[in-house]
Amino acid sequence: MKTNVTMKDIAEKLNVSSVTVSKALNDKDGVSDELKEKIKSLAEKMGYRYNTMAKSMKDGRSYNICVVIPERFTGMTQSFYLKVYQNITQILEERGYYGIIHILPNEDEDQLRLPRIYHERRVDGFIMLGQPSRAYSDLMQTIDMPLVFLDFYDENGDVDAVITDNFYGAYELTNYLIQQGHKDIAYVGNLFSTSSIQDRFLGYYKSLLEHKITLKDDYVIKDRDDRGTYVDMEFPKQMPTAFVCNCDQVAHLLMEKLQKSGFKVPEDCSVVGFDNDIYATLTSPNLTTVEVDIEEMAKNAVKFICEKMDDPNATFGRVAVKGKIIFRESVKNIK
Amino acid sequence: MKTNVTMKDIAEKLNVSSVTVSKALNDKDGVSDELKEKIKSLAEKMGYRYNTMAKSMKDGRSYNICVVIPERFTGMTQSFYLKVYQNITQILEERGYYGIIHILPNEDEDQLRLPRIYHERRVDGFIMLGQPSRAYSDLMQTIDMPLVFLDFYDENGDVDAVITDNFYGAYELTNYLIQQGHKDIAYVGNLFSTSSIQDRFLGYYKSLLEHKITLKDDYVIKDRDDRGTYVDMEFPKQMPTAFVCNCDQVAHLLMEKLQKSGFKVPEDCSVVGFDNDIYATLTSPNLTTVEVDIEEMAKNAVKFICEKMDDPNATFGRVAVKGKIIFRESVKNIK
DNA sequence: CTGAAAGCGCTTACAG
DNA sequence: CTGAAAGCGCTTACAG
Incomplete structure (x- = not known):
């Protein structure tokens, strides 16, 4: 199996152009059904894998969303935030995006250093999961990218936030x-x-x-x-x-x-x-x-970030997602 | 601040070519120190951010390593694996790579579905953290990419593995x-x-x-x-x-x-x-x-994966990292 | 229905 | 020390 099969390789074998291959593989109009099937099955046979980077370059999007979690929360409620992250990626996936976790080291938070991932344009937006220092949260807001706060909100700022009620x-x-x-x-x-x-x-x-x-x-x-x-x-x-x-x-x-x-x-x-x-x-x-309600929170956060990517001026304010009381044995009726 | 400052933008302002800008920003030879400084400071001023995707395209690397954790481990020892992941990304960062966590859903494991991230060429290698099913581990080995097992090993396969002793x-x-x-x-x-x-x-x-x-x-x-x-x-x-x-x-x-x-x-x-x-x-x-010894394990895993990227034939076998007994109060001397 | 051309932002290899 | 040309793999807009 050749390591680097491209659309061009497929095109050449079939004596068509790479444009046609692109259309076929993306299920777009402009290719006969017959040819489309042929292309798809050959792609499969040749072990073709789509090169996201090329698409990313073309339209200036990385299709990655960064989920930033301050380091000190990973020890504290790690199970919770990991679950939230899991939900986020699942929902992002439906929209063709990928969620990347970034654990923000205490030091970077103190020094007000943004994630390298930002400087390298590897992400299109940020979901800040868990409240960082005030200064850091201010810093995040200077970024020219969609930003959603999750599980906390900022008193002064007007960042869209999804919180538990x-x-x-x-x-x-x-x-x-x-x-x-x-x-x-x-x-x-x-x-x-x-x-x-x-x-x-x-x-x-x-x-x-x-x-x-x-x-x-x-x-x-x-x-x-x-x-x-x-x-x-x-x-x-x-x-x-x-x-x-x-x-x-x-x-x-x-x-x-x-x-x-x-x-x-x-x-x-x-x-x-x-x-x-x-x-x-x-x-x-x-x-x-x-x-x-982790799923509902994740859903909202993803919805907000995606809509903000399409329309940078979209705002959603503060959304509180209702939780639900789970009754167990730690309370006594003393009436 | 313009959102999309490119090397070309910087070049035009300074009446030089983008090749020179590229050299300057990457600290390469072939630019006078004076010009280099000028370019760097202008880049800073213009809010230039490096576009990793373009470099990725050029040399066919994503500079991402995927850390795959089977979903069922995230509930079990989540704190441990998250710490391992943290260590891995830190060490990867020194080498210019980025670590991406992928929680492998039980369903994908059963259905033998590889991460989408693989099909989309978003990663250059895999660190499998935590033992998946036998069939899944076999599947991973068919991939034409560097692979290292971390915290477990496969009885039959000859995959390089880093384990605790x-x-x-x-x-x-x-x-x-x-x-x-x-x-x-x-x-x-x-x-x-x-x-x-x-x-x-x-x-x-x-x-x-x-x-x-x-x-x-x-x-x-x-x-x-x-x-x-x-x-x-x-x-x-x-x-x-x-x-x-x-x-x-x-x-x-x-x-x-x-x-x-x-x-x-x-x-x-x-x-x-x-x-x-x-x-x-x-x-x-x-x-x-x-x-x-999480740090030592992470160090080894990263070292192996990086060397395998440079030389696909490199093998390291099974490396056991020594742990250390922590004495607390749960043992009684009954002599 | 099909494809030639141009371009995304960078780097490499080469020429001056 | 500096830069023109070509190319990474795809897609868009347009022409046929």
Whole structure:
């Protein structure tokens, strides 16, 4: 099998022009069905493989979309982001695009270095998956390419973003806890770390407000510093009966700490998480949590980026995709 | 900022030819230093970005290496493989290449469908990360492209492979258990699932042989079916004092089962794992395990694939990279 | 229905 | 030190 079969090779064998071969292989008009079949089967026989690079050169597109994930998220919720990426590539594939993952090293983020892939024109657009530093997010916005934020949004910028409906997710979860008789409910998360954590907090807070429950100062428990590194959590003096955690991993950490301190879940304290990721079923009892609709999020992100490639002025704003509560065993009815 | 600045644009502004611009930007001989500097700074000012595709077309290389990971591994040890991928891209980058991850869907694996990326000539070589089905691995070998297996090898084929030294890792770990006074040591893993699991078993077995300890039939405990799906593990009638698990995740599952059945680790049973991945520190007590030298493995895989691109006949055979035992709290000295 | 010509942005080999 | 010519493999727009 020759390594480099081109359209021209096929054309010569059949005594036609390479234009005709191109048309046939791309199922375009202007070739008789008979000839088309002949060309296709010969291409197959000769082991012809389409050269995307040539097409790319022609129309100035790489047909690649870069999915950028800050390095520090790969340790944290790697299973989640990898799944998101998987969904993205699948959907991109339907549109003839390819998804390329780029793990953004902490150093590059600090130094404000854009991915080499950008400087080399290997991609047509960026999906930023997971919130980078403010400066880096600003930098991304100076790029003359379609950009979509996924799973976070930027407070000031007007970048199109697809996010989980963090606010309502946490709101509904907290409502559920209150229905189960809980009144002393703490929130676990650093409010200044990411927009998701902040919005989940606000949903929790809205639920408290609606039920006329006062938010106590020490009922917001810090789980990490502003860069995202976990810190030891401090229990409030008066223990709550339930904890709303900003994510499943933190719920997992919290449950470990509770159990080490002699508290039983859910007998003494109920715990809920967010994400329904690997940590949700790694804890025992398994976590009641919010399942993020990954497929829907990926679909939206891909749709936005593709439409922006065709029309650079297209904007979509902030789209929140609804999640769904998964009921498990980490909550006790204390009525 | 114009979106599409080419070498020609730069050349025209400076009244030179694009050949000169090309030479200058690539730091080649044949341009005066003065002109070179002028060109470089103008390129910077005009926001010039190199068009890799054009170069690719010229010399028939995409400068992409595809890292293929079977889908079922992404759930299992995702953290590990993502780290490996990260290392690979970093090292590839030093050589001017880019690493593209491709998660191989189960369906494509069954249907023996090669990645689209291959048919579209978007890559110059493949690193297969994680063992696919036998048929798929055979299929990969029919491809006219450099191929390196990473973290597994094929029994029959003669594909170059970089693996952890599973055999000696498990051997040394088992020796350690025996030094701590253990004699009733079970192995946890399906011997027919992957070559790693098999080799780790053999290392364990060698240690038993050397210490004249008989291998009992029911001391090999099945953890998954042949496709890799976990099954409920069955304890042997007479409980061992120690378990050698084929990986940390399985050690984690085992410890959960032990603790549910009322056994304490390490008081009643010692447990060791392999990989030193996220699960090693997710268990309590933390696992004594073998840390895989990811960087060294990635380095080798990249070196092999690059040299094979330059010389398709280059072969390297099977290279086993030594790991290192990490001592934690899951083993008790029972002497 | 079929094909000759031109071009995408770069590089190589050669001439001056 | 500098550049004109040709070519990588395809597609588009046009002519027949």
